[in-house]
Amino acid sequence: MIPEIGNFALMVATAVAVVLGTLPIIGAARGNVRWMELARPAARVLFLLVVVASSCLVASFLHDDFSDVYVANNSTHALPLPYKLAAFWGGHEGSMLLWLQILSFWIFAVSIFSAHLPREMVARILGVMGLVALGFLLFIILTSDPFDRLLPAAAEGNDLNPLLQDPGMVVHPPMLYMGYVGFSVAFAFAIAALLGGNLDATWARWSRPWTTVAWTFLTIGICMGGAWAYYTLGWGGWWFWDPVENASFMPWLAGTALMHSLAVTEKRGGFKVWTVLLAIFAFSLSLLGTFLVRSGVLTSVHAFASDPRRGVFILLFLATVIGGSLALFAWRAPKVGLGERFEMISRESMLLTNNVLFLAAAACVLLGTLYPLILDALGLGKISVGPPYFDTVFVPLMAPALFLMGLGPLARWRKANLPEIAARLKWAFAVSVICAVVVPLVEGRWSPLVALGILLAAWIFGTSVVNLWSRVRPGAGGELRAKLAALPRGYVGMLVAHVGVAVFVVGVTLVKGYEVEKDVRMDVGDTVAVGPYTAKFDGTTEGEGPNYAYLRGQFEILKGEHLVRTMHPEKHQFNARNEPMTDAAIAPGITGDLYISLGEAVSQTAWVVRVYYKPFIDWIWCGCLLMAAGGVLALSDRRYRLAQRRATSSDVTEAGAASGA
Amino acid sequence: MSPLFKSLRFLLPLFIFFAIAGFLLKGLWLDPREIPSPLIDKPAPEFRLQSLEDPARQIDRKDMLGKVWLLNAWASWCVACREEHPVLVEFARSSAIPIVGLNYKDTRVDGMRWLAQFGNPYVTSLFDEAGRVGIDFGVYAVPETFLIDKQGVVRFKQIGPVTPELLHEKILPLIQRLNA
Numbered sequence: 001m002i003p004e005i006g007n008f009a010l011m012v013a014t015a016v017a018v019v020l021g022t023l024p025i026i027g028a029a030r031g032n033v034r035w036m037e038l039a040r041p042a043a044r045v046l047f048l049l050v051v052v053a054s055s056c057l058v059a060s061f062l063h064d065d066f067s068d069v070y071v072a073n074n075s076t077h078a079l080p081l082p083y084k085l086a087a088f089w090g091g092h093e094g095s096m097l098l099w100l101q102i103l104s105f106w107i108f109a110v111s112i113f114s115a116h117l118p119r120e121m122v123a124r125i126l127g128v129m130g131l132v133a134l135g136f137l138l139f140i141i142l143t144s145d146p147f148d149r150l151l152p153a154a155a156e157g158n159d160l161n162p163l164l165q166d167p168g169m170v171v172h173p174p175m176l177y178m179g180y181v182g183f184s185v186a187f188a189f190a191i192a193a194l195l196g197g198n199l200d201a202t203w204a205r206w207s208r209p210w211t212t213v214a215w216t217f218l219t220i221g222i223c224m225g226g227a228w229a230y231y232t233l234g235w236g237g238w239w240f241w242d243p244v245e246n247a248s249f250m251p252w253l254a255g256t257a258l259m260h261s262l263a264v265t266e267k268r269g270g271f272k273v274w275t276v277l278l279a280i281f282a283f284s285l286s287l288l289g290t291f292l293v294r295s296g297v298l299t300s301v302h303a304f305a306s307d308p309r310r311g312v313f314i315l316l317f318l319a320t321v322i323g324g325s326l327a328l329f330a331w332r333a334p335k336v337g338l339g340e341r342f343e344m345i346s347r348e349s350m351l352l353t354n355n356v357l358f359l360a361a362a363a364c365v366l367l368g369t370l371y372p373l374i375l376d377a378l379g380l381g382k383i384s385v386g387p388p389y390f391d392t393v394f395v396p397l398m399a400p401a402l403f404l405m406g407l408g409p410l411a412r413w414r415k416a417n418l419p420e421i422a423a424r425l426k427w428a429f430a431v432s433v434i435c436a437v438v439v440p441l442v443e444g445r446w447s448p449l450v451a452l453g454i455l456l457a458a459w460i461f462g463t464s465v466v467n468l469w470s471r472v473r474p475g476a477g478g479e480l481r482a483k484l485a486a487l488p489r490g491y492v493g494m495l496v497a498h499v500g501v502a503v504f505v506v507g508v509t510l511v512k513g514y515e516v517e518k519d520v521r522m523d524v525g526d527t528v529a530v531g532p533y534t535a536k537f538d539g540t541t542e543g544e545g546p547n548y549a550y551l552r553g554q555f556e557i558l559k560g561e562h563l564v565r566t567m568h569p570e571k572h573q574f575n576a577r578n579e580p581m582t583d584a585a586i587a588p589g590i591t592g593d594l595y596i597s598l599g600e601a602v603s604q605t606a607w608v609v610r611v612y613y614k615p616f617i618d619w620i621w622c623g624c625l626l627m628a629a630g631g632v633l634a635l636s637d638r639r640y641r642l643a644q645r646r647a648t649s650s651d652v653t654e655a656g657a658a659s660g661a
Numbered sequence: 662m663s664p665l666f667k668s669l670r671f672l673l674p675l676f677i678f679f680a681i682a683g684f685l686l687k688g689l690w691l692d693p694r695e696i697p698s699p700l701i702d703k704p705a706p707e708f709r710l711q712s713l714e715d716p717a718r719q720i721d722r723k724d725m726l727g728k729v730w731l732l733n734a735w736a737s738w739c740v741a742c743r744e745e746h747p748v749l750v751e752f753a754r755s756s757a758i759p760i761v762g763l764n765y766k767d768t769r770v771d772g773m774r775w776l777a778q779f780g781n782p783y784v785t786s787l788f789d790e791a792g793r794v795g796i797d798f799g800v801y802a803v804p805e806t807f808l809i810d811k812q813g814v815v816r817f818k819q820i821g822p823v824t825p826e827l828l829h830e831k832i833l834p835l836i837q838r839l840n841a
Contacts, residue, residue: 277674284678291685311689319682326675333671370684377687602791 003068003147006056010147013049013104014137016042020107020130024123028196036123040111043126046133047108054101057094057146061087067153070094070146076157076576078547079165086170087160092294092310093146098173099290100136102181107133110185110210117206124192125185132184135317143310159547159576168228172221179218180251180286185210186258187283190276191325194332199272204265207279209640211262215255216631222248223624234582234597236517236612238620241390246369247289253362254282257355264351268340268413271352273333278355280329284322285362291318292369343415350408357401364393395449402456402505405498406463410470424470428462443514443615453509460502464495490637497630504623510616519599523606527558531613533594534558535567539605540598548572548581553598553607557587569596569609584610593617700815705732705807706797713764713772713786720787722813725761729839731832732807733783733823734763734795737775739803745822746779752828753782758836762786765795765803808832810839 020042027035057070061084066072074090089098107129114122140146163169189207193199225245230238239245258278265275291314342348368389406428410421436455440446471491472483516530522537529535538554551571557564567585574581584597592615599608700706709721733749735742753760762783764772769788776786789795798807808817817835819827 280674288681312686315682315685315689318685319679322678323675323682326678330671330675370681373688374684377684600791 002056002059002063002065003149006053006060007141007145007147009049009052009056010137010141010145013046013053014134014141016046016049017130017134017137020046021127021134023127024130025127025195028120028123028127033119036119039123039126039130040114042130043107043111046130047104047111050101050104054088054097057088057097058085060147061085064157065153066155066157067150068146069148069150072150072154072157074158074160076159076547078575079157079160080546082167082170083160083165086164089173090160090164093140093144095173096136096140096144096294097146098177099181100133100140102174102177103129103133103136103184106182106185110188120196121192121198121206124195125188128188128191129184132188132321135321139310139313139317143313157576159574162548162572162574162581163232165574165581166228166232168224168232172224172228175217175224176221176248179214179216179221179255180248180289182210182214182217183251183255183258183279183282183286185214186262186279187325190279191328194276194325194328197332197335199276199336201266201269204262204272204275208259208262208266209635211255211259211279211282212631212634215252215259216628216635218248218252218255219624219628219631222252223621223628226624227621230617231584231586232582234584234610236515236584236595236597236610236614238617241365241368241387243369244293246365247292250285250289250362250365250369251282253358253365254278254285257358257362258282260351261355264348268342268348270340270342270348271355272336274352274355276333276336277329278359280322280325281359281362284318284325285366287318287321288366291315340414342413345411345418346416347408347411347413350404350411354401354404354408357397357404361394361397361401364397365390368393395452399452399456402460402501405501406459409467409494409498410463424466425463428459428466431462432456432458440513443510445514447513450509450513453505453513457502457505457509460498460505464498464502468495488637490634490639493630493632493634493637495630496633497627500623500626500628500630502623503619503626507616507619507621507623511614511620514615515617516613518611520609520611521602521606522609523603528609528611530594530611531592531615532559533564533613535594535596535611537607537609538566540607545572547576548574550583551598553585553596553609555585555596557594567594567596569598571598588618590618591616700799700807701818703815705809705813705815706794708787708794708797710787710789710794713762713769713776713788716769716788718785720761720785725759725809726813727811729758729808729810729836731758731760732763732798732809733760734765734798734800734803734805735786736765736767736803737771738767741822742804743779745804745824746782748823748825748828749782750780751825757833759784763794763798763800764788765800766790766792808835808839 020039023035024039024042027033027038059065060068060071061075064071064075064077066075070091070093071087074087074094075084079087087094089095107126110122110125110129114125117125186207189203189210193203222245225248226238229240230236258275258281261271261275261278264271291311294310294314406425407421410424432455435458436451437446439454440450443450471487472480474480474483478486518528518530520526520528522528524537524539527534527536534557536556536558538556540551540553543550543552550573553569555567555569557567565587567587569585570583572581572583582597584595586596587594592613595610595612595614597610599610601607705722707722709719712718712720735746749760760783762785764786766789768790772786772788776783787794792800798805804822806819806823807815810816816839817832819832823832
């Protein structure tokens, strides 16, 4: 019964999405107030219906209803409770439902936090999002129904993919989806502005917080994905340039460019065409990522079963959404005027350069991801594009971007004075060069790439400090503390996020430069030295987890003569699926992690053991979290709270100002 | 800038997107898992392994020269092998060519029990406990099947289960050609 209710809710939701996707948009074009006013209630009903459907799926998992095909494929009686919840998105059908759930959540959020927007704008935004939701609803109902029945019911389920039975996987997919589905809001704003012909600073001001929220979620999501790969795949890697990872990284690059471009459009009225195009790109790349992951056109460690019917459907949907919006762009954008002019050397030009670099990086990732497919389609053979390609194209693109990141925030709008900036930054530059020389020497081996990485990280950090100091320097106008407290949160958020990038770069540089990886055969009593540690193998013990049997290795870790800790890497053998899983033991530290995982048993007592020393790897996650924290700070900026208060205290909106502009 | 050029500039993203979409459409009908083996038309790698049934018996590459034969990598822990197995048992009955098993990363007890339970289509199985020979053959998932000619050259490779269609449409015609 419960799956049928879920199914029914999705069908009713489809009908609601049809209404939401048509009447308000037509109403906005014709000036029909009643049709426009339908947008908000329809959006909220749509959200509730999808919540009902999702709850039905959750209930089926909690009841171990193995007469539901999807539940039978992704759960067992013995599966621990948190994983029964995470099993929701453990397979294709549920992942799509999660996509829809989050999309409808964003639709709901827009319907709530849009009191200050003109009626036409709200109608168009919600209408566009309704159309996207309609596409996903049809996709789910026609090709990927999570409520299909299995008759007779299975006695026991197939269990959740062991790789996904991890605390990180309970949170990672929703975070990631919150991010890239969140770009649908900026996208809908852009399309609504193109439709209405009111592409201006007001539009940018409205889109900005939505874009920042989505970007923050996406940053956290990608970071968790990297951390998950690091501790569950057992190879100590954290980023593989795998198509599925690229699928989330491309929207991030475009979204980062969008965030910065929106700032220029809001503050200076410039980059309008460029910004609207980026908004379309960011969401298009999210959709494209979904296609790549879900259609099975690319192989990946995150393999999902492929079904050409699904692929054709998503591709048609993509062609409609992306093709349609780019066509609309080609039609409307030429009429949009240019913003204020700016000089060759100005904050605008630096932001523009960085945007182009980010977009070029996204294009390179896209090319690398699709290249094997394109060659194959042209009959030119099978190849795979791996990390060497991505590393080669990424460093030259990101190095100048990171350098400009230091300069940009200190440059003036419209026309900057290069000698003046140089004078302000000479100390930051000197310190960066010293770090670039000294840090690699301290770590033991000088290499140009490490020096470059450290130089850029120190540069970003140094320029951020100079920037902050120039704002809070005690003297005229108040005390240090008062000035610090008076800083706008948006500005602090920018600094924190930029410092996060610096921390991230330090992590990546030092891990790449100085990691020690030893794959050795170890028998009981053997020792191996990595980095500052020596690991001694004490043998293995066996035991039983809730739905798996495990084998636990014991290692004593010595630093010099002293025992510093013991570590227990495990091998899990899940009962329902005959797949072994590696659970690495990690001893984290600010200056580096010790990482041990069990490979294969080579005799009764001896194992192939991976013992790695990963210097500064935790800086990678810290850097990402700082970037996300920057996003949160920017969102807590006073002007957004003011805007919200204004909107709720009276129904007088900025509509007049917006349409008059 | 001429007006035509200007409007073309705005259409550029659309054109690029349609080019990408075209490739994606084509990609739907390609199988990314279908990978040509670098071993095709190259001599099969050297191997020397114990027989699964009889540890005293050693089999190496030279023993198989002069015959066209199939090498089928399997394991008792492999679910897809179970699906493929009846096809091989049926094919072995026709005794067209010998099928040699490569018992990959398995234990003797499990392997023997599995053959007893599902039938044994193999003239013998090589016991590749550590998977070393599997690595030399480039096996990255079982089942995989190799067709090897009289000179010991690999002529065909199948990743994943052998199906009756594949057997009749590809493998049997190839065997006839190689035996001719």
